[in-house]
Amino acid sequence: MRGVVARHAPLARALVRAGTSQPTSRARARRISTPSAAPLDVEVILRHAEPEHRDVVKRAVERAERVRDRWTVETIEFLDPGALHSVENAVRAVCGDEVEVRAWGGFASAERRRATIARADSVDEEEIRDTVRVLRVQGNFMFDAATHRDFLGAILGTGIKREKVGDIVVTGERGADVMVSPEMAEFLSTALTSVRTVKVEAREVDASELKVPEPKVEDIFSSESSTRLDALGSAGFRMSRSKFVAHVESGDVKVNWKEVKKGRYDLSAGDVVSCRGKGRLEVVDIQPARKEGRFACNLRRYV
Known part of the structure; x- marks a missing residue:
């Protein structure tokens, strides 16, 4: 799914201090090339990674260092977009431009993908595709x-x-x-x-x-009093706020592939909300509305 922008502000600041930049997250099978940078300490990386991603980030960094030192090729199991983003950031921060992360999930729009870690120019596209x-x-x-x-x-x-x-x-x-x-x-x-x-x-x-059907997409424009999850979620999934909050509290809702159990969670442009059995919702844009205290929200629902 396109437009996934995870919240990684602390790690982003660490990367900036090290002289690197944030990656693009839209490409489905790509080579992540980066400028040279002073490597960050692994413990710093882990402290700034999302808690639920720390184990996979630690393993990915260990593999990346092994790839860098031994000129091997390593492939990680399937990751959701949030975890993959964390892995890409961590490998870049530790290994700079010596190592690349290339992701593939079986088809161009796959959500869950495997990450192959290799020295620059040491793996071709056919080898990447053969991992799935x-x-x-x-x-x-x-x-x-x-x-x-x-x-x-x-x-x-x-x-x-x-x-x-x-x-x-x-x-x-x-x-x-x-x-x-x-x-x-x-x-x-x-x-x-x-x-x-x-x-x-x-x-x-x-x-x-393999024949992957085109996803059904619906663009929704709504004026809301807040940018909270319960407000935008109920508008995007077309249900009452109380019903959507019940889904949130029962663990059916994730924001950027992370379970959220509070309806007051604040959303931003680029966030992706999933509700079990109801599809996914992308927050495309949020702007102040003409009426004071309101927000003009552009939402995109994938069914």
Whole structure:
């Protein structure tokens, strides 16, 4: 999804002090090139990383240092956009322009992607793309279509962890295409035998067979009294504020892929709000409205 701007102000300030700049976060498969910079201490990086990202950032930095020192190539498991942004910032801050982070999730608009860490110009695009395989899960869902949650639950039920699985493209009555690592494609082809009560066959297919539908997008323009999550969320998902707050308090809502349980959380342009079962909402722009005390909000909903 485009336009993801995570809040990383403390880390950004640390990066500026080190002579680096913030990365672009819109490219889906790219090379992250940076100017030379004085490396930051790893502990400084971890202190400024989001708490839920610290473990993956620590592992990524360790791998990046190994890549820099030994000229190896390392690939991390699937990351959501927030975690990937933290990893990119951390690797840049520690290794400067000696090491690159290149991300791929199986298709151009994939949300969850694997990050390959390598010395500059040491990995080509074909190798990057080979880090993600397409697993086709087929069954008879004609009379009872399975959801994203159903497929994910069945996959995790085989005993693997969430980071081993990328995006899941549900194909209606036919089943779903699942982005996985090469070793998981082999494992799930035998371990995944049913989704709910429907028997399925799972097999790896060539990436050229993958057909990703265009997301349904709705632009919403709304005048609101505040930029709080409960105000913009209820407007964007078209439900009463009390109903949306119930979703927030039950843990169904995330902002920039981080769970938020307070409706008073303040939103900014570039934030992405997801509500389980309702899709995602991007805050495109917020401007003061002509009427004092109001805000003109441009929201984009992905269903």
